[in-house]
Amino acid sequence: MNYQHNVQYHSLKNKIVAITGGASGIGEELVRAYVNQGARVAFVDLNREAGEKLAQELNCLFLLCDVTNIEQLKSAFAQIASQLGDVDILINNAGSDEHHQLKDLTEDYFNHSINVNLRHQLFAIQAVVPGMTKKGGGSIINMGSIIWMRGRPGRVCYSLSKAAIHGFTRSLSQELGVHGIRVNSLVPGAIRTAKQDAMWAKLNPAAVSQFIELQALKIRLDATHCARLALFLGSEESCGCTGQDFIVDAGLSVN
Ligand SMILES: NC(=O)c1ccc[n+]([C@@H]2O[C@H](COP(=O)([O-])OP(=O)(O)OC[C@H]3O[C@@H](n4cnc5c(N)ncnc54)[C@H](O)[C@@H]3O)[C@@H](O)[C@H]2O)c1
Numbered sequence: 001m002n003y004q005h006n007v008q009y010h011s012l013k014n015k016i017v018a019i020t021g022g023a024s025g026i027g028e029e030l031v032r033a034y035v036n037q038g039a040r041v042a043f044v045d046l047n048r049e050a051g052e053k054l055a056q057e058l059n060c061l062f063l064l065c066d067v068t069n070i071e072q073l074k075s076a077f078a079q080i081a082s083q084l085g086d087v088d089i090l091i092n093n094a095g096s097d098e099h100h101q102l103k104d105l106t107e108d109y110f111n112h113s114i115n116v117n118l119r120h121q122l123f124a125i126q127a128v129v130p131g132m133t134k135k136g137g138g139s140i141i142n143m144g145s146i147i148w149m150r151g152r153p154g155r156v157c158y159s160l161s162k163a164a165i166h167g168f169t170r171s172l173s174q175e176l177g178v179h180g181i182r183v184n185s186l187v188p189g190a191i192r193t194a195k196q197d198a199m200w201a202k203l204n205p206a207a208v209s210q211f212i213e214l215q216a217l218k219i220r221l222d223a224t225h226c227a228r229l230a231l232f233l234g235s236e237e238s239c240g241c242t243g244q245d246f247i248v249d250a251g252l253s254v255n
Pocket of ligand 1: 046094145192
């Protein structure tokens with residue numbers, strides 16, 4: 001996409017970047033954007049077909065991994081370090097926005113939702129911090145969501161995971177700042193992806209125009225809007241920023 005050529009961050013060239021959930025949706029755009037900056041990108045995903053196709057197209061490293069399996073996640077990060085070197089930039093992107101009612105909540109579903117949306121972020125951070133510490137710094141970007149700010153119904157588990165990301169981002173920024181490691185969260189609003197298109201078409205086709213009515217900016221956001229901010233947060237241009245939440249929602253959460 002053209003926007004990727006508008007800004008070139010020299011500090012991203014040859015940086016080693018690890019992205020979870022990079023095979024499709026916002027993650028795919030993050031992979032494309034960082035490759036375009038000359039970074040050396042590795043991504044993990046459980047979608048083998050899409051992952052292998054993207055890695056072949058962009059000549060980057062794909063590892064098949066279910067991030068809810070912490071042993072698999074640790075092994076994938078060990079492989080990234082041995083094949084590319086210690087990670088400079090980690091983007092904790094994998095997640096799954098599923099609708100669920102309180103009445104249907106089971107212990108298994110609760111655990112699944114936390115595992116797919118929250119737990120892996122901490123273990124991925126744990127895996128990259130020793131290497132970043134050796135290198136004298138790094139940038140960690142945790143994908144949050146405005147979901148909990150808007151208090152939407154039917155998403156209690158997803159909301160609680162995404163709210164928790166704000167808490168641990170602030171805490172870890174203090175714990176890791178001494179090593180030069182920055183920890184921020186990137187907080188998307190209503191971002192158009194293939195999965196979101198399919199979900200809203202099924203649930204409520206009118207909801208998409210409702211998003212735009214509620215937003216201050218009357219544009220349909222897509223993954224490129226998130227990628228622009230993710231490049232900035234990974235680059236040296238954001239060297240003074242840590243412990244913060246950076247919202248990309250065209251003003252939706254302010255309404
Ligand atoms: N799209 C939006 O409107 C929106 C809004 C707010 C926050 N977000 C957040 O942005 C991130 C990306 O969302 P998206 O819309 O691109 O989602 P998506 O479902 O389109 O893509 C998610 C990617 O993660 C992968 N993935 C899912 N579960 C996995 C697992 N267990 N192990 C490994 N990979 C797994 C999927 O295969 C897919 O490639 C998520 O953290 C999501 O919560 C998205």
